[in-house]
């Protein structure tokens with residue numbers, strides 16, 4: 464499986480603090496059947512400002528250490544970019560990272576409580592420069608829990624949707640679980656990712672959630688959320704399939 468949302472790099476945000484912790488997380492991921500992880504530290508959210516250079520450097524270091532530890536997981540560079548008026552500019556000058564540096568997809572974090580005015584315009588601006596935003600943990604955003612319509616319109620405008628494995632397994636509470644299930648039922652999900660932050664509390668585990676998703680969507684569609692669709696994102700050439 465491929466995990467496109469993970470705070471796996473040490474000391475850049477609220478994820479692990481040391482490489483040892485990162486490696487422990489990767490060991491858990493490998494045991495769960497995850498082969499590739501896009502490292503997506505919080506960036507440009509006013510609290511954490513992981514710089515592109517530090518992310519790329521840390522990815523290289525972690526990959527080296529994983530080889531030494533004989534853990535068969537590959538880490539790719541990325542970022543969880545907070546909604547920000549300067550995003551188009553930051554992507555243009557390389558301050559903000561696309562997923563696996565593909566110059567095409569970004570993992571976009573919206574505020575949890577409300578969708579700020581102008582969001583659709585900003586997304587339109589991103590689309591106009593060829594960027595496809597992937598909305599991070601859509602099921603945890605209160606506005607989407609209450610109302611599908613806006614998300615439906617955003618999907619029509621070309622965005623993609625990621626939900627969190629631990630929402631499906633109930634870790635975040637019943638509203639998040641129900642919203643995740645509803646989005647799956649309405650075919651409004653393109654990715655299940657871990658949004659892992661640690662080895663224990665928020666671990667990089669996808670298999671349980673995929674099993675639960677498959678009861679709603681069927682096995683093949685659930686698989687696409689952790690295999691085919693993320694493969695399109697980390698690929699540096701091909702088109703990403705819309706819908707599941």
Ligand SMILES: [Fe+2]
Pocket residue numbers: 468469470543599658
């Ligand atoms: Fe995250």
